Amino acid sequence: MTRLVTSLLIALSAVAAPSFAGAAPEPAAPPADSRGGADSGASPKPEPKAPVAVEVTVLHATNSKRGIDKRIGDMPELKKPPFSSYDSYELLSRERLPLVKGDAKDLRLPNGRVLQSKLLEILPKDTFRISASINKPGGKTFLPLLEVKAHLGQAFIVAGQSYKNGILVLVIRVTR
Amino acid sequence: MSEEFDEQELMSFYDGELPDDRVAVWEERLRSDEEAANALARLRSIGDAVRQLSDERGAGGAQIADAVMAAIARDGQGAAARPASTWRRLAPVAAATLALAAAVTLVLRGAGERAGAVGTPAESAVSANGPAPARSEAVEPSEAAEPEMVPAVAIESVDFGAHDGTIFMVQSGDTDTPVVWLVDEPSRPHDRIEPL
Numbered sequence: 001m002t003r004l005v006t007s008l009l010i011a012l013s014a015v016a017a018p019s020f021a022g023a024a025p026e027p028a029a030p031p032a033d034s035r036g037g038a039d040s041g042a043s044p045k046p047e048p049k050a051p052v053a054v055e056v057t058v059l060h061a062t063n064s065k066r067g068i069d070k071r072i073g074d075m076p077e078l079k080k081p082p083f084s085s086y087d088s089y090e091l092l093s094r095e096r097l098p099l100v101k102g103d104a105k106d107l108r109l110p111n112g113r114v115l116q117s118k119l120l121e122i123l124p125k126d127t128f129r130i131s132a133s134i135n136k137p138g139g140k141t142f143l144p145l146l147e148v149k150a151h152l153g154q155a156f157i158v159a160g161q162s163y164k165n166g167i168l169v170l171v172i173r174v175t176r
Numbered sequence: 177m178s179e180e181f182d183e184q185e186l187m188s189f190y191d192g193e194l195p196d197d198r199v200a201v202w203e204e205r206l207r208s209d210e211e212a213a214n215a216l217a218r219l220r221s222i223g224d225a226v227r228q229l230s231d232e233r234g235a236g237g238a239q240i241a242d243a244v245m246a247a248i249a250r251d252g253q254g255a256a257a258r259p260a261s262t263w264r265r266l267a268p269v270a271a272a273t274l275a276l277a278a279a280v281t282l283v284l285r286g287a288g289e290r291a292g293a294v295g296t297p298a299e300s301a302v303s304a305n306g307p308a309p310a311r312s313e314a315v316e317p318s319e320a321a322e323p324e325m326v327p328a329v330a331i332e333s334v335d336f337g338a339h340d341g342t343i344f345m346v347q348s349g350d351t352d353t354p355v356v357w358l359v360d361e362p363s364r365p366h367d368r369i370e371p372l
Contacts, residue, residue: 075348154329158356158358160360161358
C-alpha cells in the first residue's frame, strides 16, 4: 500500500516544466471577448500589478478530419485517449488573464458561457491557488467551482462542453 | 517474465506515430511479449469505446469520460481500476485524483502492480457523492520524504453542480496534466457563432 501511494504521489508530482512547452507564448488567434471582472468599469484607476496570470487556450474538438491546428503548438495530450477520439482540434482563442488576489477575471467562451478565474492565494515556490467556474449569464451554472493549486507554468484542462458538433477543450495554464 | 517495455513508445505505436523501423520492432515484440500485447489490447479497447461513442453521438464528449473509465474498469482486472468516474456533487478530489491518475496510468502497467490497492482511494472518491460540500486538502508529497519535489498541480476541490464529471490525468512527456471532464447537454444544431 505504501508503495502504491508513493507511486501515485510521484505520478501527481510532475516537474515544474510547462505542460505545453511548444505552445506559442503570445496569442495565436484573436482573443475571445474577455471582460475583466475588476476593471470592466470606466474608471481610469490603475489596476494593481498582477503577480500571476492564467493563459486560457480554447480549443474546438471535432471529428471533421482536419487534424490539429498548427497554432496550438505541441500538445501531446491531444494525441492520447480520450482526446485522441477527436481527430480535429482548432484553436479558437488564446487569452491571458492577469490575476490579482481577490478579483475575478471573466472570459467569454464561444458557447456563450463565461469562465471566471480568481487568484485565491499566493504560495511559496511559485505556486498559486486558483479557482475557476463556468456559468452562463442568466442560465444554468456548468461548473460551479474548481479549485486548483498549480505551479507556475503548469496547465490543467477543463473539457466536455458541447459546441458545434464537438466539444470545447479549455487549457488553463498558470503563467506570469 | 517479459522484459520491461517503454509505455510511451507503445502509445506512440498505437497512435501510429512511430517510424517504420520501430514499428517493425514492436510488431515483432508483440508477437512474443504477452504483457506488451495485453497493454496494447487495453489501449485499443479504450480507443474503440471512445470512437464508437463519438461516432454514435456526434458531440459525444459527454460520454467519453465515462466510456474511458468504463473501459478501464472492464480491462483493469479488479478494484484497481474500479470506475471512480462520476460524482454529482462537490467531490473532494485529492483521493479521486489519485485514484483516477492511477486508473489511467495503470492501464499500461502490468497486472501485478495494478492489483488491489488503488481501489481504496477510488472507493473513497465514489463515496464522496454526498450533497454536503466537504473541502478536501490535496494530498501532496511530504517535504521530508521528497524535499525537491514540488507539486506541479493539485486539484483541490470540484463542484460538478448538476452535471456528471470525472477527473483524470493524461500523461504529457515527463508531466501529468489533470483533466476535469464534465458531461454537457448535446449542442444544439444552431449553436450561435461568436466572432472571435
